[in-house]
Amino acid sequence: MKKEDITISILIPVYNVEEYVEDCIESILAQIDTRASILIMNDAATDNSAMILERYKSHPKIEVFNAPHNRGLSATRNALFDIAQTEYVWFIDSDDLLYENAYSSVMHQLEKLNSDILCADYVSLRGKKEVRKKAFIGKANKNYTNKRNSFLDNIIKNNSNHVWSKVFRRKIIQDIRFKEGLNFEDILFITDVSLIDFKYSYLEKPVIKYREREGSIIKNLNEKYVDDYLTAFTYRLDNYKIVDRQDGYSYLIYKVYKRYIGLLEKIDRNNKKELLKYTYDKYDKYFSDLYSDVIVDMPLHKKIILSIKKLKIKNILKITGI
Structure with a gap:
């Protein structure tokens, strides 16, 4: 695959993250080039998130959409996916950050291997402390084939169910949707993805800074x-x-x-x-x-x-x- 052929949409659902969303967007804008676009959907936020997003509506690399009412994370991701028209999609949560140099590393590996799914490490933010998390067992920079549950078995061993540490070729997941109305949607989504045929690779670099914050769903x-x-x-x-x-x-x-x-x-x-x-x-x-x-x-x-x-x-x- 030629470098100029790779296109990617970064999909960001937004709901009541006024403290974090600007940092999230800026961490991405600091890295991307003309091959990438950012699609953001305001899921009827009740804080100042909408006001912050308003400032980005005229940005050439960003499209901002408004949900008709609060529909939840899964429905918002599904809606953004339906809008995306690029070769690849990357679901990133609005309270997280793109790790330094992550974009260039991801695009280089996709260019080199033409993988359907790219899996990568991440960093967990616990207050000011950063903890590196390995999200794959195996060699980096090579393609694997999803046979005999190999992809899901790797996910299970690593507890790496999150979608934001993975980049997906859009056409291979075009018939898969996040299940709406349910929490732990990533576990369900990854399970559904594991049932199809594809080739995947591992990037042995962190791509996301995942923010562990009080008040998130895992605390309730x-x-x-x-x-x-x-x-x-x-x-x-x-x-x-x-x-x-x-x-x-x-x-x-x-x-x-x-x-x-x-x-x-x-x-x-x-x-x-x-x-x-x-x-x-x-x-x-x-x-x-x-x-x-x-x-x-x-x-x-x-x-x-x-x-x-x-x-x-x-x-x-x-x-x-x-």
């Missing part, structure tokens, strides 16, 4: 959080292409069961007894059956880990009287 524990979170992982289990018991399916069950236990522990740490009871009553049979299924094939050290976690939950439930 309620019944919807529980249902959406566990639905995302049960959806992945239901849609995993099982080849045999020696593939990654058993490991996926192992990871999903640990997610369930971790959620119960998180609810307990936050002293939400009613939510703990709700979660246990609604989901424990399903996950106990998963435990019984996976424990047979697990290596000894993983059996010990799961057994300890299961025992810990029993003690938590006993103490709380559930």
Whole structure:
């Protein structure tokens, strides 16, 4: 692929991020060239985000759109995707930053390898502290083929479900949409992507500074959080292409069961007894059956880990009287 042939749309949904959105946009504008455009949609923000976006409406590299009403992250991403006409798309959240020199690194690798999906590392911002996060297991700067769940297995091992650390060829995901009305939409989206055929590569450089901030969805524990979170992982289990018991399916069950236990522990740490009871009553049979299924094939050290976690939950439930 020739350098001038590569075009990319950076898609940014915006909702109540007045403290961050300008920094996000400026971090991108500082790097992009004529091959890139920025598509932004204001999802009926109620703070000063709209006023900030107004200043960019005349910028030659930016198009700003307004949603008719607040529709949520998934619907806004879908709407932006439908507008994009470029070869590649990159979903970036409006409270994050484009890492220094990320754009040139991404475009160079796409030019070199012509990958359908590019996966890259990122940096987690925890206040002023930056923590480098590896988001792929394998060699960089080469193409892989998505066979026998290879892409999803890599995602599962790294817990790298986020879409913003990946760049997608638009035509390969043209029939895939973010599921609207649900949180943890990236987990669902990546699962759907993993079911199609494509070639992917790894860029061993951080491309995003991901801002971990108070008040984000992962901080809000309620019944919807529980249902959406566990639905995302049960959806992945239901849609995993099982080849045999020696593939990654058993490991996926192992990871999903640990997610369930971790959620119960998180609810307990936050002293939400009613939510703990709700979660246990609604989901424990399903996950106990998963435990019984996976424990047979697990290596000894993983059996010990799961057994300890299961025992810990029993003690938590006993103490709380559930």
